[in-house]
Amino acid sequence: MSTEIAHETAHDEHHDHGPAKGLMRWVTTTNHKDIGTLYLWLSFIMLLYGGAMAMVIRLELFQPGLQWVEPHFFNQMTTMHGLVMVFGAIMPAFVGLANWLLPMMIGAPDMALPRMNNWSFWILPFAFAMLASTTFMEGGAPAFGWTFYAPLSTTFAPASTDFFIFAVHLMGISSVMGSINIIATILNMRAPGMTLMKMPLFVWTWLITAYLLIAVMPVLAGAVTMMLTDRHFGTSFFDAAGGGDPVMFQHIFWFFGHPEVYIMILPAFGVISAIIPTFARKPLFGYSSMVYASASIAILSFMVWAHHMFTTGMPVAGELYFMYATILISVPTGVKVFNWVTTMWKGSMTFETPMLFALGFIVMFTIGGFSGLMLGVAPVDTQYHDTYFVVAHFHYVLVTGALYSIIAAFYYWVPKWTGHMYDERLGKIHFWWSTIAVNVLFFPQHFVGLAGMPRRIPDYALQFAEFNQISSIGGFAFGLAQVFFLYIVIKTIRGGEKATDRVWEGATGLEFEQLPSPPPYHSFNEPPPVK
């Protein structure tokens, strides 16, 4: 309390103060730029942690048979890899980008609820420490897959599952607080003249994402709470012996899970919609259709969850409904892809690193979208379900989709954040290295999946050996490329060619037009003029 009072007094004395000195700055900060940085570093650490587990998986799958790890440990690796990447790498990275960018994009001095913002972040390291600690507990970490289907996660789960449940609760609380903050910031703190339909698309997609988050994270919290009471307090939500139903777990989980996948991709659409116009030197084609497409995707995402469950024995009418509804989503998504392509049409394009990653996103996310369409077709899903085809599909949309957009966003805005240009040569090496490696890694998984290789199994039939070897080599190369990315990040923060205020010739938006590079610790104390 005394430090807070001291802080307030200091605030009154010099109005334009910078960050506090020492490590406590990061613990007590309420500054949106500091908290954005914290989120981004957390997500990078989680990317490397989840990536290390992916390396164990690819090492074991390098050859058929069991070479390096026990099957039970392999299952822990696939489970923790999924959880860490979804909740630890992708989601916090987008929240970090939101913290850094939203106030600067809408001309606000900071987030609406700065202290809650600090709390939203600082819950997460504890949640992930708790999740990671399960690996060292008796019985090992959760090993039931990131989707934690009952009864594997209730009746047959290790004791550490309770730590997992509590960690998920904390992540949910963090996400909900962060989202309320984002909605309040966007709706209340826009500079005069910044009408809703003038907001950059990144702001729009985050507004929609935040609504999705506050709607579905509590449902996930409900699902894990039911697991907890089933495990310890004698309820039978998912236990058929007591009148419950394990299939109901899947319905509740995917009612959260399907909007969740759009939570991980909508902000990516916003990032790409910022980068493509800059390097095509043309305004975004079809701005309002982009807004409506994002909103339609969000609404449709609540109505398609059972396409993850085509093999649970649904009646044909149900399969048909979920199949048509799922395929309908490709319409607004297609609108977006065509708008990006049309933005580039006859533009004066240049191919700096952010543009390369954005183009990589468009091409490879679309590949992932097409394999998603194939999976959405109920009769063929029966064959593809739980095979490596599914693994290939969601890694194309999450790695070359969501992760590529995060990397693109880093290269695009880091000169603004730090005032230093990154090394263009190293950035291009990073792009080509990653892109070749990631396709060597995931493309063959389509083939082994179609041939019937099941996911989440440490061993496989001999005929899949070559493709798995190729895949593993791509995996190791892609992992190494992200360590190289860490080097680029540190190098850029420590120094580099001075970035101009505009940074990119074609850049638009308040953060590029109204603020220097780097921006002052407190920007837009006075609302900027909005054209």
Add this chain to the structure above:
Amino acid sequence: MKQQTSPLKLALIPVLMFGFGFALVPLYDVFCDITGLNGKTGRIEASEIDAGLVDDSRIITVRFLAQTNTGLPWSFEPLVEKMEVHPGQVYEAVYRVRSTSSQATKGQAVPSVSPGLAAEHFNKTECFCFVQQELGPLEVRDMPMRFVIGPNISDKIDQVTLSYTFFSLDRG
């Protein structure tokens, strides 16, 4: 002055959605009840059956499956594996359960019908699954189940499988 959005009002959404997550549980049961999905069979009183509605022209094959879940030391099987039945007529199938435990054990049978759309037409007047079953050490018991398939069942269905799983009630 533009309209302010209150964070406290926004916080109501997650609170309501947390409740909605739990509301999905009864909603799921009601939905399954109305549509007959999920293979849950119905129960009717013997007096409700109208003997005049027997459809002699149709024959439906009913197969019986029986299994015990882990943790219940019982063997469980139907005495006949399949029956050919007319819709509207009441039949009796008998299951035999044998405890292999030296202690008293308790179990509950849970039925499931496939195809799912047959479930709402598959009704029972008497069933060992209506109550918990308690077996003494090494006890053997023959348990009847009387059922009738409703005459309104879709004429596309000519085979129905009824599966029972016995779950242990001794845990905890």
